[in-house]
Amino acid sequence: MKVLTLLEIGLGAIALLAGVSNAAPNPLPTPVDLHNRAIPTCMPTGIAESDYRLDFEEFDVPCFWGPCGTFARVNLSTPRGAGLAYQKWNQATKPLLFPNVAAWQVFNCTLESLAGRDGGHACANNSAKALYSPGKSPWDPKIKPSLNTLDFPETYVSGSVKAFHFTPINLPAGTKSAKLELVGYKRDGKKVKHDVDLDIASGKKRFFISGLDSKGFKQIKVLEFWLVVKGKGGYEFAIDDMDLTEDRYPALPASCTPSVTVTVDKGPCTPAPARTTTWTADAQEFTTSTAVPTPYKSLNWNSYIQVLNTSTLQYLWPPTVEVPRSRGGENFYQGWSPLHLSANTYEQRFGVDSLDLVCGFTQWSEPDYGGTNGRPCEVTFVGRRDPFDGDGLPSLVMANFSIPYPDRDATSQKFTHIDLNKLTNSPGKFTRLYSFTMFTKAGNWSYDTMFVVDNLVFNRGTKADEEKCRMPGVKVLNFDDLKVGSEAVKMPEVYKGFKFASGWAVNSNKNYPPNSPGSIAASSKPNFIWSGYKPTPDSWSVTEIDTYVNPKENFLFDFEEATITFDLPEYNSNKTIVEDVSISISVIDACGFGSYYPYSDINRSPYFYWRTVKGFKQLTWKFAEPIRGISKISFYANLNSGDYRRIEMFIDDFKYRVHDEPTPGCSRCGFRGGDFCEVPRLLNR
Numbered sequence: 001m002k003v004l005t006l007l008e009i010g011l012g013a014i015a016l017l018a019g020v021s022n023a024a025p026n027p028l029p030t031p032v033d034l035h036n037r038a039i040p041t042c043m044p045t046g047i048a049e050s051d052y053r054l055d056f057e058e059f060d061v062p063c064f065w066g067p068c069g070t071f072a073r074v075n076l077s078t079p080r081g082a083g084l085a086y087q088k089w090n091q092a093t094k095p096l097l098f099p100n101v102a103a104w105q106v107f108n109c110t111l112e113s114l115a116g117r118d119g120g121h122a123c124a125n126n127s128a129k130a131l132y133s134p135g136k137s138p139w140d141p142k143i144k145p146s147l148n149t150l151d152f153p154e155t156y157v158s159g160s161v162k163a164f165h166f167t168p169i170n171l172p173a174g175t176k177s178a179k180l181e182l183v184g185y186k187r188d189g190k191k192v193k194h195d196v197d198l199d200i201a202s203g204k205k206r207f208f209i210s211g212l213d214s215k216g217f218k219q220i221k222v223l224e225f226w227l228v229v230k231g232k233g234g235y236e237f238a239i240d241d242m243d244l245t246e247d248r249y250p251a252l253p254a255s256c257t258p259s260v261t262v263t264v265d266k267g268p269c270t271p272a273p274a275r276t277t278t279w280t281a282d283a284q285e286f287t288t289s290t291a292v293p294t295p296y297k298s299l300n301w302n303s304y305i306q307v308l309n310t311s312t313l314q315y316l317w318p319p320t321v322e323v324p325r326s327r328g329g330e331n332f333y334q335g336w337s338p339l340h341l342s343a344n345t346y347e348q349r350f351g352v353d354s355l356d357l358v359c360g361f362t363q364w365s366e367p368d369y370g371g372t373n374g375r376p377c378e379v380t381f382v383g384r385r386d387p388f389d390g391d392g393l394p395s396l397v398m399a400n401f402s403i404p405y406p407d408r409d410a411t412s413q414k415f416t417h418i419d420l421n422k423l424t425n426s427p428g429k430f431t432r433l434y435s436f437t438m439f440t441k442a443g444n445w446s447y448d449t450m451f452v453v454d455n456l457v458f459n460r461g462t463k464a465d466e467e468k469c470r471m472p473g474v475k476v477l478n479f480d481d482l483k484v485g486s487e488a489v490k491m492p493e494v495y496k497g498f499k500f501a502s503g504w505a506v507n508s509n510k511n512y513p514p515n516s517p518g519s520i521a522a523s524s525k526p527n528f529i530w531s532g533y534k535p536t537p538d539s540w541s542v543t544e545i546d547t548y549v550n551p552k553e554n555f556l557f558d559f560e561e562a563t564i565t566f567d568l569p570e571y572n573s574n575k576t577i578v579e580d581v582s583i584s585i586s587v588i589d590a591c592g593f594g595s596y597y598p599y600s601d602i603n604r605s606p607y608f609y610w611r612t613v614k615g616f617k618q619l620t621w622k623f624a625e626p627i628r629g630i631s632k633i634s635f636y637a638n639l640n641s642g643d644y645r646r647i648e649m650f651i652d653d654f655k656y657r658v659h660d661e662p663t664p665g666c667s668r669c670g671f672r673g674g675d676f677c678e679v680p681r682l683l684n685r
Helices: 031-036 576-580
Strands: 002-010 013-016 048-054 073-075 083-086 096-099 105-108 129-133 161-168 177-186 191-199 207-209 220-229 237-248 261-264 275-281 306-308 320-322 332-336 339-342 351-359 377-384 396-403 412-414 416-419 435-442 450-462 475-477 498-500 505-508 527-530 544-546 557-566 581-588 610-614 620-630 632-639 649-658 665-669 675-679
Touching: 161 177, 161 191, 161 220, 191 207, 220 237, 351 377, 351 435, 435 450, 557 632, 581 620, 620 632, 632 649
Parallel strands: 083 665, 320 412
Antiparallel strands: 002 013, 002 261, 048 237, 073 105, 083 096, 105 129, 129 237, 161 207, 161 237, 177 191, 177 220, 275 450, 306 332, 332 450, 339 435, 351 416, 351 450, 377 396, 377 435, 475 649, 498 544, 505 527, 527 649, 544 632, 557 620, 557 649, 581 610, 581 632, 665 675
């Protein structure tokens, strides 16, 4: 995969370092891959160190309303993701990861139940809490406990390890000595080791281990622990009052850390030239004060775009829009930044040629409190393509346009015609997109700016051979290797790395009469999965497909397509009953969060967590772009009329790619920390 660096976004053009490659998306990373990810392309200089201490006193059981009870123990694990991303408030500027696979906990040393026991001695300096480790991973005894991660080196903290208090717990009776093996993985890829001999026979319970920075534990990204007795490792221990320094790096040059990156992938062939059609979205086809439906003009529009005219428009300055008579009416589309358009299917990908725009300015005021007097309206256009399309076009195209501030006494303004093809030299310009977003910003206000837009000219091209030119790397679940008898069989809980919920069963087309939905459901014969399995007659069939099996076995994936057939046995599959069916596909990210605001950040691809498709006619459903970087997907369908009942479905040829980024950590977010958010939030979606 070739990475293009966005060097400049300015009026008129974008400068790109262009190139193509035939590289396929990365497979699942090996330990060496993970270690190499910690090494940036160039190292910063002038590192500043800042001391801080991890004393674990601020950890507590999440309590949303009282009484909360006495704190005893809390797991530092998250339900999904790589682990808990924790940032020492008011001391560290970057988070530290407690990996889920290590099963770290914080416990209360002062409990009466621990009096006289090893855990009761773990707290240092009159503190009440300490960090506990079971000694080895519950999911793999060969995995040693560690703190932090080698992934996302610019996100997670690195620095020196100076000292900490260490308490062995539950060693075998009669143990006289033990050894703590410490390994530090550095930011530059090097590794440092140090063994500490512990004199257990002395009766000492807690050991102070210091001077580690003088032994080479500097610029450490990951610290690994292994408690050994008589050659055998993996014993329980506790840690308290870790004295660390955080390495604070200056900003790297743009050549090292580009703010925006796009990819260009060239597939195994070049698609034939496209047959292009164009069409126009003209607000005159609506009556005024009408909400624009979604979908409209075969595209999904922001749900808050409406059709107005000068007499119904409010809150715009200058307040009147001059509509040329040549338009045949006075209507236009109105909304608040950003305007977002997206395609649902691969066939509906589109382009934008031009549009007419009016920007809402802030009225001139004395004094100029907001600093907006005379400032232009800055317009940014962002188009996104399927990164695996293989046609050699950049996955991202951006361009800027500026509309001057009107006369301070103006009472009206005219439309500005913007030809997007003249704004950029990026290959492909604004064509073959799965999404298009327009951001408008007048002055320096942080809130969104109103816009009025009309006469949006779209284009769409088709290429007959584009499927075979897509990037390689797609994997397929066709279920044909599962044994099926004369009736449906519950899906294995884990199948090829995916965890299937209780509602899924596998069946064969041989078990259905000719011309029934089940007989045609297998696009790769004979098997498929069915969503209507119920463990008990009155249970609800749950239809999730998940990749988070446990902290060791998990990955993110990009969902490409699936063959979906509705289980409507009372209708012939060729009839238009499918017009009365809606299908919804719900996805979540690595940390279980599914409701990011989809259009608020220019640098981030919209993240759709819920998609509804009406008028479903195709057996094979292929999205306009893969739904990227997800950890779980679920399907739901129902009738749009009559009894609106739930419809079960058959799915075959579930196509996906292993996502090319590691799994991020998770931090508490949302109302009172009731949700978990990715750290960092993945951008390549």
